[in-house]
Amino acid sequence: xxxxxxxxxxxxxxxxxxxxxxxxxxxxxxxxxxxxxxxxxxxxxxxxxxxxxxxxxxxxxxxxxxxxxxxxxxxxxxxxxxxxxxxxxxxxxxxxxxxxxxxxxxxxxxxxxxxxxxxxxxxxxxxxxxxxxxxxxxxxxxxxxxxxxxxxxxxxxxxxxxxxxxxxxxxxxxxxxxxxxxxxxxxxxxxxxxxxxxxxxxxxxxxxxxxxxxxxxxxxxxxxxxxxxxxxxxxxxxxxxxxxxxxxxxxxxxxxxxx
Numbered sequence: 001x002x003x004x005x006x007x008x009x010x011x012x013x014x015x016x017x018x019x020x021x022x023x024x025x026x027x028x029x030x031x032x033x034x035x036x037x038x039x040x041x042x043x044x045x046x047x048x049x050x051x052x053x054x055x056x057x058x059x060x061x062x063x064x065x066x067x068x069x070x071x072x073x074x075x076x077x078x079x080x081x082x083x084x085x086x087x088x089x090x091x092x093x094x095x096x097x098x099x100x101x102x103x104x105x106x107x108x109x110x111x112x113x114x115x116x117x118x119x120x121x122x123x124x125x126x127x128x129x130x131x132x133x134x135x136x137x138x139x140x141x142x143x144x145x146x147x148x149x150x151x152x153x154x155x156x157x158x159x160x161x162x163x164x165x166x167x168x169x170x171x172x173x174x175x176x177x178x179x180x181x182x183x184x185x186x187x188x189x190x191x192x193x194x195x196x197x198x199x200x201x202x203x204x205x206x207x208x209x210x211x212x213x214x215x216x217x218x219x220x221x222x223x224x225x226x227x228x229x230x231x232x233x234x235x236x237x238x239x240x241x242x243x244x245x246x247x248x249x250x251x252x253x254x255x256x257x258x259x
Contacts, residue, residue: 001032001033001105001106001108001110001146001246001247001248002029002030002031002032002033002244002245002246002247003031003032003033003034003035003110003148003172003244003245003247004025004026004029004031004033004034004035004242004243004244004245004258005034005035005036005037005148005150005172005174005198005242005243005244005245006018006034006035006036006037006061006198006201006240006241006242007037007174007176007179007181007197007198007199007200007201007241007242008037008038008039008040008067008176008177008179008198008199008200008201008202008209008241009036009037009038009040009041009052009056009200009201009202010040010041010045010179010200010201010202010203010208010209010210010233011040011041011042011043011044011045011202011203011209011233012041012042012043012049012051012052012233013202013203013233013235013238014041014201014202014203014209014238015038015041015049015052015055015056016055017201017238017240018036018056018059018061018201018240019055019056019058019059020059021240022034022056022059022060022061023059023060025258026060029244029258031244032105032106033062033063033103033105033110034060034061034062034063035061035062035063035064035065035112035148035150036056036061036063036064036065037064037065037066037067037150037152037176037198038052038053038056038061038064038065038066039065039066039067039068039069039070039076039087039152040069040200040202040209041053041056042072042073042075042076043233044230044232044233045202045209045210045232045233046069046072046073046230047069047070047071047072047073047075047076048064048066048069048070048075048076048079048085049075049076050075050078050079053079053082053085057084061084062084062103063084063086063101063103063112064082064084064085064086065086065087065112065114065150065152065176066080066085066086066087066088066097066114066152067087067088067114067116067120067150067152067176067177068088068116068120068121068123068124068152068177070087070088070097071087071095071096071097071124071125071126071127077096077097077126080096080097080098081097083101084101085097086098086099086100086101086112086113086114087099087114088114088115088116088121088127088131088134088137088152089113089114089115089137089138089141090115090116090131090132090133090134090136090137091121091127091130091131091132092127092130092132094130095126095127095130096126099113099114099115099137099141100112100113100114100141100142102142102144102145108145108146109144109145109146110145110146110147110148111141111142111143111144111145111146111147111148112147112148112149112150113137113138113141113143113147113148113149113150114149114150114152115134115137115138115149115150115151115152115153115162116131116134116151116152116153116177117134117151117152117153117154117155117158117159118131118133119153119154119155120152120153120154120177134151134153134158134162135162135165138162138166138170143169145250146171146247146250147169147170147171147250148170148171148172148174148245149162149166149170149172149173149174150174150176151163151173151174151175151176152175152176152177153175153176153177154177154178156182156196159173159175159196159197160194160196163186163188163192163194164188166192167188167189167190167191167192168188168190168191168192168251169192170192171191171192171193171245171247171250171251171252172192172193172194172245172247172252172255173192173193173194173195174193174194174195174198174243175194175195175196175197175198176197176198177197178197178208179197179199179200179202179208179209179241180197180199180200180208181197181198181199181200181241181257182195182196182197182199184196185243185255185256185257186255187252187253187254187255190251191250191251191252191253192251192252193243193245193252193254193255194255195243195255198241198242198243199239199241200239200241201238201239201240201241201242202233202234202238202239203233203234203235203236203237203238203239204236204237204238204239205234205236205237206231206234206236207231207234209233209234210231210232210233210234211231211232211233211234211235212231212234213231214228214229214230214231214232215231240258240259242257242258243255243256243257243258244256244257244258
């Protein structure tokens with residue numbers, strides 16, 4: 001089985017970029033399953049937009065994962081009702097959305113579970129006081145067949161510890177959230193593929209895909225980059241953050257970057 005995972009898609013232009021490339025990537029690499037993190041795909045880069053999610057699904061995305069921005073707007077929350085869309089699983093049951101999905105690929109079951117660390121979730125109003133440890137959600141999850149983890153987290157240490165803790169149980173642990181791709185791709189000793197950060201898919205040259213101006217002004221004038229208006233999505237050349245997984249009998253046999 002071949003799985004393509006695309007990291008945090010930032011904004012409308014990036015969504016269109018992915019949609020334009022997906023059919024070709026699927027054909028070129030004989031991809032069986034496409035998972036994309038689209039928590040930033042809305043036109044303003046905050047949460048998901050219906051137009052963008054529909055385009056991603058229509059162009060070949062099979063599962064859409066999220067993170068701390070999954071509840072940024074009413075539109076984003078409404079999209080969590082879609083069968084193909086998940087958000088971090090390590091939140092209380094009364095938080096909108098679901099954290100796990102099972103899909104059938106060529107007669108095989110694949111589980112995709114979305115998790116997040118506490119640091120990534122600390123300022124999310126929708127989940128305030130309702131976040132619990134990622135491993136607890138993993139340990140109690142209904143995992144079937146090959147299991148792919150989108151681990152949405154700030155801390156390198158936590159991502160690496162989690163990956164080693166589930167080595168041989170998870171097929172892959174794929175880090176998202178920080179938007180800056182890490183170089184090392186690993187196959188752990190018991191068959192789990194791991195990358196600390198897949199990296200964003202969006203406009204290069206700004207701050208995590210956003211225009212620096214408001215953030216810089218906030219830092220200079222108030223000592224807080226978020227003191228002013230939220231930044232616009234940056235206008236720059238697109239960068240693709242993506243990895244391709246080879247999977248056999250529930251274990252990863254290969255992982256490589258798609259540039």
